[in-house]
Amino acid sequence: xxxxxxxxxxxxxxxxxxxxxxxxxxxxxxxxxxxxxxxxxxxxxxxxxxxxxxxxxxxxxxxxxxxxxxxxxxxxxxxxxxxxxxxxxxxxxxxxxxxxxxxxxxxxxxxxxxxxxxxxxxxxxxxxxxxxxxxxxxxxxxxxxxxxxxxxxxxxxxxxxxxxxxxxxxxxxxxxxxxxxxxxxxxxxxxxxxxxxxxxxxxxxxxxxxxxxxxxxxxxxxxxxxxxxxxxxxxxxxxxxxxxxxxxxxxxxxxxxxxxxxxxxxxxxxxxxxxxxxxxxxxxxxxxxxxxxxxxxxxxxxxxxxxxxxxxxxxxxxxxxxxx
Numbered sequence: 001x002x003x004x005x006x007x008x009x010x011x012x013x014x015x016x017x018x019x020x021x022x023x024x025x026x027x028x029x030x031x032x033x034x035x036x037x038x039x040x041x042x043x044x045x046x047x048x049x050x051x052x053x054x055x056x057x058x059x060x061x062x063x064x065x066x067x068x069x070x071x072x073x074x075x076x077x078x079x080x081x082x083x084x085x086x087x088x089x090x091x092x093x094x095x096x097x098x099x100x101x102x103x104x105x106x107x108x109x110x111x112x113x114x115x116x117x118x119x120x121x122x123x124x125x126x127x128x129x130x131x132x133x134x135x136x137x138x139x140x141x142x143x144x145x146x147x148x149x150x151x152x153x154x155x156x157x158x159x160x161x162x163x164x165x166x167x168x169x170x171x172x173x174x175x176x177x178x179x180x181x182x183x184x185x186x187x188x189x190x191x192x193x194x195x196x197x198x199x200x201x202x203x204x205x206x207x208x209x210x211x212x213x214x215x216x217x218x219x220x221x222x223x224x225x226x227x228x229x230x231x232x233x234x235x236x237x238x239x240x241x242x243x244x245x246x247x248x249x250x251x252x253x254x255x256x257x258x259x260x261x262x263x264x265x266x267x268x269x270x271x272x273x274x275x276x277x278x279x280x281x282x283x284x285x286x287x288x289x290x291x292x293x294x295x296x297x298x299x300x301x302x303x304x305x306x307x308x309x310x311x312x313x314x315x316x317x318x319x320x321x322x323x324x
Contacts, residue, residue: 004220004278011214012276017205018066024200025062026055027193028186035177035291036063036151038270040211041218044174044263045130045150047115047165047295054179056153060111065202067211069108069147076118082125089138100137105129108145108208112152116162123169126150130172147208167254167298174263175288176295214273221269222279226324228265230282233321234289235260238297238313244320248313251303256296264292282323290314 015037022033032048036059039046048056057073064071074085087103104110105126115123129135133144152173154165170176182190193199233244239255241248267288272280294310303313 001222001278004217004222005276007217008221008273008276008278011217014206014210014214015274018063021066021202021205022059022062024202025065026059027190028182029055029059029179032056032059032177032179034271034274035175036060037274038267038288039149039151039174040067040147041215041270041273042174042263042266043147043149043215044266045172046152047170047173047176048151048153048179049156049176050153050179051181052155054181056179057111057113060109060151060153062202063151064109064111066205067109068204068207070145071109071111072104072107073111073113074104075113076115076122078117078119080118080122082122085122085125086129086135087137098138100140100142102137102142103135105135106142106144108147108149110148110150112150114154115152116154116165119163120166123163123165127169127172130169147211170295171257171259173295175267175291177291178294218266218269218273221272221277223265223269224280224324227268227280227282227285230321230324231261231264231268231285234285234293234317235264237317237321238293241317241320244317246316246320248316251300251306251308251313252297253300254298256293260292260296264289267292286318289318293317 018037019033026033035046038044040063048060050056061071061073083103085103085105087101087106089098090101091098112126129144129148130150133146133148135142135144235256237244237246238252241252264285268280268284271284271288272278290311293314297310297313299308299310
C-alpha cells in the first residue's frame with residue numbers, strides 16, 4: 001500500500017501539470033476537469049450536458065491539447081452519414097478495386113459536438129467503436145488507436161431538430177456530467193481572460209505511454225470487499241428498490257445495467273487516485289455515483305408526470321442503501 005501511495009504521489013506531478021494547462025483555457029469547472037481526467041485514466045467515454053456558452057467544447061479541446069494524442073472534432077448535424085464518421089470503401093476506376101478511406105473516428109480523442117443533432121443511424125455508428133475499440137468498413141475490421149476516448153456534448157434546452165440518444169449508446173458512456181453556470185467571481189475572471197488578456201498556448205505534458213502507466217497504477221488501488229458489495233447494492237437498488245425499503249418501483253422503468261457497477265468501481269478508484277490515496281472510501285463512491293448512474297436509470301411516465309428526476313432517485317438510493 002505504501003509503495004502504491006508513493007507511486008501515486010509521484011504521478012501527481014503530471015496530473016497537476018495537466019490541470020495547469022487546462023486552466024489556461026478553462027476557469028472553474030473543477031468537477032468537469034476531474035470527470036475528463038477520469039475518462040482519460042480509464043478510457044471511459046464522457047457525455048457532457050450543459051446550456052450553450054459553458055465552455056464544454058473548450059474544456060475537451062484543452063484536455064486534448066495537454067495530451068500528446070491525435071484529436072478530432074466532429075460537428076454532428078442532421079445530414080451527417082455513418083460513413084462520415086467511420087469511413088468508407090472508395091472505388092478506383094483505373095485499377096477496378098476498392099480502397100478504404102478511414103473516417104475521423106480513427107483518432108485517439110474524439111469530440112462529438114452536439115451529438116444529439118445527428119440521426120440515430122449516425123449515433124449507432126459509434127456503438128462498435130465505443131465498446132469494441134474497433135470499426136468495421138465493408139468486410140474489414142480495423143482496431144482504433146489507443147487510448148481511444150469519445151467526449152460528447154449535448155444541449156439540454158434546445159430540443160428542436162434533435163434526436164435522443166439510443167439507450168444502448170448512452171449506456172456506453174462511463175459518465176454523464178451536468179455543468180452549470182459559473183459564479184460571479186469566476187465569470188469576472190472569464191471576462192478578463194477572454195477579452196483583456198492574451199491567451200496562453202497549451203503545451204502537451206503527457207504521452208500515451210505515461211497515461212498508460214497511470215492507468216495501470218489506478219487499477220492497483222485497493223477496494224475493500226464491503227465496498228464492492230456497496231457498489232452492487234447501489235446498482236441493484238435501482239432495479240429492485242422495494243428490497244431496499246424504497247417505494248420507487250412505479251417511477252423506474254429500467255434500472256442501471258451491470259456496466260454501472262463496473263464503471264462505478266473504476267471511477268471511484270480514479271477519485272481516490274486524484275485525492276492521493278491508495279484505497280477507495282465510501283465517499284469516493286458517493287462522489288462519482290450520480291455521474292455514473294443518472295443516464296442509466298430510465299424513468300417511467302409517472303416520474304416524468306410528477307417531475308421526478310434521475311438525480312432525485314439517486315438521492316433516495318443514497319439515503320436507503322446502508323453504507324459499510
